Amino acid sequence: MTLTDTPGAGSSLLDARIPDGPIHEKWDNHRFSMKLVNPNNKRRFEIIIVGTGLAGASAAATLGELGYRVKVFTYHDSPRRAHSIAAQGGINAAKNYRNDGDSIHRLFYDTVKGGDYRAREANVYRLAQVSVEIIDQCVAQGVPFAREYGGLLDNRSFGGAQVSRTFYARGQTGQQLLLGAYQAMARQVKLGTVELHTRSEMLDLVVVDGRAAGIVVRDMVTGEITSHAAHAVVLCTGGYGNVFFLSTNAKASNTTAIWRAHKKGALFANPCYTQIHPTCIPASDEFQSKLTLMSESLRNDGRIWVPVNPDDTRSPDQIPEDERDYFLERMYPAFGNLVPRDVASRAAKRMVDEGRGVGPRKNGVYLDFAGAIERLGRQVIEERYGNLFEMYDRITDESPYEVPMRIYPAVHYTMGGLWVDYNLMSTIPGLYVAGEANFSDHGANRLGASALMQGLADGYFILPYTIGDYLAGMLGTQAPPTDHPAFREAETGVRDMTQRLLSIGGTRSVDWFHRELGRICWEYCGMARSREGLEKALSEIPALEAEFWNDLRVLGSADTLNQSLEKAGRVADYFEFAKLMIGDALHREESCGGHFRVEHQTEDGEAQRNDDDFAYVAAWEYAGPDRDPVLHKEPLEFEYVIPTQRSYK
Amino acid sequence: MSEQVINLTLKVWRQPGPDAEGEFKEYDAPGINTEMSFLEMLDVVNERLIERGEEPIAFDHDCREGICGSCGMIINGQAHGPMRNTATCQLHMRKFADGDTIVIEPFRATAFPVIRDLVVNRSAFDRIIEAGGYITAPTGSAPEANLIPVPKEVADTAFDAAACIGCGACVAACPNGAAQLFTAAKVAHLNLLPQGQPERWTRVQAMVDEMEAHFGSCSNHRECEAVCPKGISIDFIAMMNRDYLKAQFKNRRLASQSG
Numbered sequence: 001m002t003l004t005d006t007p008g009a010g011s012s013l014l015d016a017r018i019p020d021g022p023i024h025e026k027w028d029n030h031r032f033s034m035k036l037v038n039p040n041n042k043r044r045f046e047i048i049i050v051g052t053g054l055a056g057a058s059a060a061a062t063l064g065e066l067g068y069r070v071k072v073f074t075y076h077d078s079p080r081r082a083h084s085i086a087a088q089g090g091i092n093a094a095k096n097y098r099n100d101g102d103s104i105h106r107l108f109y110d111t112v113k114g115g116d117y118r119a120r121e122a123n124v125y126r127l128a129q130v131s132v133e134i135i136d137q138c139v140a141q142g143v144p145f146a147r148e149y150g151g152l153l154d155n156r157s158f159g160g161a162q163v164s165r166t167f168y169a170r171g172q173t174g175q176q177l178l179l180g181a182y183q184a185m186a187r188q189v190k191l192g193t194v195e196l197h198t199r200s201e202m203l204d205l206v207v208v209d210g211r212a213a214g215i216v217v218r219d220m221v222t223g224e225i226t227s228h229a230a231h232a233v234v235l236c237t238g239g240y241g242n243v244f245f246l247s248t249n250a251k252a253s254n255t256t257a258i259w260r261a262h263k264k265g266a267l268f269a270n271p272c273y274t275q276i277h278p279t280c281i282p283a284s285d286e287f288q289s290k291l292t293l294m295s296e297s298l299r300n301d302g303r304i305w306v307p308v309n310p311d312d313t314r315s316p317d318q319i320p321e322d323e324r325d326y327f328l329e330r331m332y333p334a335f336g337n338l339v340p341r342d343v344a345s346r347a348a349k350r351m352v353d354e355g356r357g358v359g360p361r362k363n364g365v366y367l368d369f370a371g372a373i374e375r376l377g378r379q380v381i382e383e384r385y386g387n388l389f390e391m392y393d394r395i396t397d398e399s400p401y402e403v404p405m406r407i408y409p410a411v412h413y414t415m416g417g418l419w420v421d422y423n424l425m426s427t428i429p430g431l432y433v434a435g436e437a438n439f440s441d442h443g444a445n446r447l448g449a450s451a452l453m454q455g456l457a458d459g460y461f462i463l464p465y466t467i468g469d470y471l472a473g474m475l476g477t478q479a480p481p482t483d484h485p486a487f488r489e490a491e492t493g494v495r496d497m498t499q500r501l502l503s504i505g506g507t508r509s510v511d512w513f514h515r516e517l518g519r520i521c522w523e524y525c526g527m528a529r530s531r532e533g534l535e536k537a538l539s540e541i542p543a544l545e546a547e548f549w550n551d552l553r554v555l556g557s558a559d560t561l562n563q564s565l566e567k568a569g570r571v572a573d574y575f576e577f578a579k580l581m582i583g584d585a586l587h588r589e590e591s592c593g594g595h596f597r598v599e600h601q602t603e604d605g606e607a608q609r610n611d612d613d614f615a616y617v618a619a620w621e622y623a624g625p626d627r628d629p630v631l632h633k634e635p636l637e638f639e640y641v642i643p644t645q646r647s648y649k
Numbered sequence: 650m651s652e653q654v655i656n657l658t659l660k661v662w663r664q665p666g667p668d669a670e671g672e673f674k675e676y677d678a679p680g681i682n683t684e685m686s687f688l689e690m691l692d693v694v695n696e697r698l699i700e701r702g703e704e705p706i707a708f709d710h711d712c713r714e715g716i717c718g719s720c721g722m723i724i725n726g727q728a729h730g731p732m733r734n735t736a737t738c739q740l741h742m743r744k745f746a747d748g749d750t751i752v753i754e755p756f757r758a759t760a761f762p763v764i765r766d767l768v769v770n771r772s773a774f775d776r777i778i779e780a781g782g783y784i785t786a787p788t789g790s791a792p793e794a795n796l797i798p799v800p801k802e803v804a805d806t807a808f809d810a811a812a813c814i815g816c817g818a819c820v821a822a823c824p825n826g827a828a829q830l831f832t833a834a835k836v837a838h839l840n841l842l843p844q845g846q847p848e849r850w851t852r853v854q855a856m857v858d859e860m861e862a863h864f865g866s867c868s869n870h871r872e873c874e875a876v877c878p879k880g881i882s883i884d885f886i887a888m889m890n891r892d893y894l895k896a897q898f899k900n901r902r903l904a905s906q907s908g
Contacts, residue, residue: 058788061788062788062789065787065788065789076711076719077709077719077770077771077772078718078771078772078774078775078815079775080718080775080815081711081712081717081718081719083711083712083717085712085716085717086712086714086716086717095794097795133791135794136791136792136793136794137786137788137789137790137791138794139791139794139797139844140784140786140791140792140794140797140844141783141784141786141844142783142784142786142807142838142839142842142844142845144799144804144807144808144811144838144842145804146804147799147800147801147804147805148801149801150798151798151799151800151801152795152798153794153795169808169811170808172716172812175716175812175814176808176811179811182778183778183782183783183784184783184786184788186775186778186779186782186783187779187783187785189775189779190779190780196775198772198775221667221764250711250712250713250717251710251711251712251713252711284652284682284684284685285652285682285684285685287682287685287689287692287693288689289686289688289689289692289713290713292713292714293714360652391714391715391739394732394735394739394741395686395739395741397741397743460788460789461789464788464789507700509695509696509699509700511692511696512696553699555699555702555703555704555705556704560665560666560765561666561707561764561765561768563705563707564699564705
């Protein structure tokens with residue numbers, strides 16, 4: 001990939017529209033300066049929302065309640081299935097209920113630092129500001145957060161934070177927050193302000209006169225292709241972690257909506273920032289379809305180790321203390337087992353790569369609770385982790401009370417996404433992007449319990465203001481009719497692609513190709529990346545992609561429920577996206593957060609940032625099917641948090 | 650953990666579309682690793698079908714962690730199969746023995762028409778939530794969270810009900826195709842909490858009335874509770890029935906006052 005560095009053109013495309021003033025006044029000032037839409041005029045505007053996770057459902061509920069005409073699309077059978085539902089740990093908010101020194105500024109500081117100084121300060125500050133309102137909103141909706149005996153909200157510390165700012169609902173916080181947003185949206189469906197389309201997959205974005213004008217959708221039951229026009233389109237379609245095939249994402253999670261918007265002109269930011277979560281259950285066989293996360297909270301009491309002798313075949317309880325290597329405690333005496341996610345993940349990878357992995361496939365490390373059970377008693381451990389132990393037992397048929405858990409890192413979250421300005425608008429006017437689908441708040445690494453916070457902040461508190469400002473300027477205009485040539489052309493494109501996938505008539509299934517693509521991405525663009533490996537990946541993928549288009553076998557037809565066809569379209573996009581992700585990883589000659597380049601590490605093997613040359617957002621412009629993407633840079637300036645090198649020794 | 654390989658025979662409901670005739674088809678499933686989940690076993694069978702040029706078996710699934718509620722099938726006559734408190738995606742093949750025949754059907758109920766193979770339409774659940782399964786709290790503005798204390802026991806019980814994943818096993822297992830457990834779980838979650846009190850009586854009436862427009866009636870078989878992957882108690886049905894009965898009087902009185 002050649003890099004076209006065009007600072008002049010880039011800066012005009014990438015106006016982040018950060019309001020003036022001190023950081024704590026920016027959002028307030030901006031809210032006042034934004035234009036409002038008169039209540040009677042709101043119903044003249046149509047807004048399309050794609051995706052019904054935390055960001056999409058909360059945006060739909062709020063915009064519908066404001067009086068806009070909202071159409072919501074989800075490929076699920078019900079909005080409640082969106083993958084936000086699987087988030088376990090909790091949601092951060094700077095309430096300072098514990099009086100332990102938390103504040104909006106501290107949450108802001110922690111998030112910028114945790115993101116390894118690759119996030120936009122103004123956005124992160126606003127996120128910390130609205131975090132407190134999110135909790136109020138969710139409690140009012142009846143989200144059953146954990147309570148203390150006095151009836152007030154409980155908190156816990158999470159992901160190595162020094163304050164207890166995480167609100168939680170057992171191990172199912174995402175489920176309860178999503179149900180709150182889903183129910184608020186359901187109320188609007190009943191009231192008629194929100195029109196719900198389930199089992200409907202967005203397959204293209206339509207741009208008319210440079211503005212987002214609508215989408216083209218496939219009805220997944222009948223195969224019917226339809227166009228939908230609107231004054232604004234909001235994509236809340238999640239991350240791209242499934243490019244690795246094996247991840248903790250749900251099986252249907254995909255990049256198609258944002259990738260096709262990218263091909264219509266939306267810049268894609270920082271695709272190489274992917275987060276690997278250290279505590280997942282290792283793959284058990286070659287047919288493994290996804291990986292299951294075990295909450296990070298387990299590291300509070302569990303000790304991570306591998307046998308000193310790689311050929312040790314004894315069961316773990318038979319291995320004496322002096323023949324165990326508690327490698328995190330050895331390498332990072334100050335933080336031990338509680339080092340951040342990226343550090344813990346790379347250390348585990350090193351052990352497995354050295355042949356010291358455990359389990360039948362030697363692809364994990366032990367997470368041992370024997371010491372904690374002896375110290376605290378089984379009952380305490382059961383209270384803290386009972387549901388997780390049970391889940392682990394169900395999957396592996398091993399009881400963590402008796403034998404150590406086996407864990408290994410897995411792809412979990414993607415910080416990159418479509419580039420958005422302070423208003424969450426992409427480089428296509430009228431196209432907004434929220435939640436994991438945008439790149440906005442987490443820099444190069446996301447802290448625990450902040451994904452839920454961001455999704456709800458975007459949907460409940462930010463988009464409703466910023467979309468109004470955009471729409472106010474469009475008063476009196478109609479959304480283009482769906483028989484506009486741009487819609488016709490997009491529909492034809494979608495039909496052609498569907499037919500093309502069905503007519504290849506090859507020998508291999510779409511899952512086979514997806515698995516192979518994922519293997520390449522994980523091998524060369526996973527936890528540790530090198531120039532050599534990334535170049536190798538870029539040379540291997542085009543051949544596999546060509547094979548995909550020659551040898552794919554999708555059976556059945558376009559006009560019924562056809563799950564292979566759905567997957568094939570998504571995997572086709574993953575092939576194109578993977579090249580961008582790897583190219584971005586190759587261009588970023590530094591290590592930061594989830595992006596670790598082996599050439600750029602300190603003597604101790606820690607990530608070495610290069611602030612002089614890479615303190616910018618890399619936003620890529622699509623240039624055409626066989627042309628290299630064009631790099632645009634948004635420089636990052638740090639006025640309030642001074643970048644330092646992380647150290648966990 | 651003991652990794653084994655078993656050979657199975659599957660009898661799977663195949664139905665090409667909503668209006669098409671369906672039938673059971675038999676498939677050999679040799680060489681199944683017992684470490685696989687049930688859905689991974691179906692993935693393997695599907696790969697083999699595609700290889701032979703037969704269309705794969707359609708089934709709903711997504712998170713494969715037992716929380717999204719997408720998956721669900723009747724396995725040997727039981728919704729979600731033989732393991733208690735376990736959704737289909739969390740069921741593993743070590744629960745089956747070499748030589749077993751497994752019969753796999755969709756979640757059958759009048760309110761859940763088959764779309765294809767094992768995929769059914771459960772959107773009637775969404776209609777019940779739309780009828781009243783929420784608290785009317787304006788989005789974007791709410792009182793400070795700790796102004797509303799909720800006794801821990803109340804919050805915990807409300808959570809027990811709120812844990813429902815909306816999979817529909819309760820309906821599929823019920824001989825009447827009733828949705829009492831699903832509806833009661835949501836009614837109880839919201840009606841137990843202080844925030845839910847203002848709409849308590851209108852909510853239960855609206856939700857139960859909507860439920861009855863789609864689903865059969867409850868006759869206390871308790872199959873729903875037995876198959877629920879989240880172990881939701883039928884005590885919540887009793888709670889709902891009590892609130893529904895009271896609502897008949899309360900809502901009437903409210904209506905007369907307002908008129």
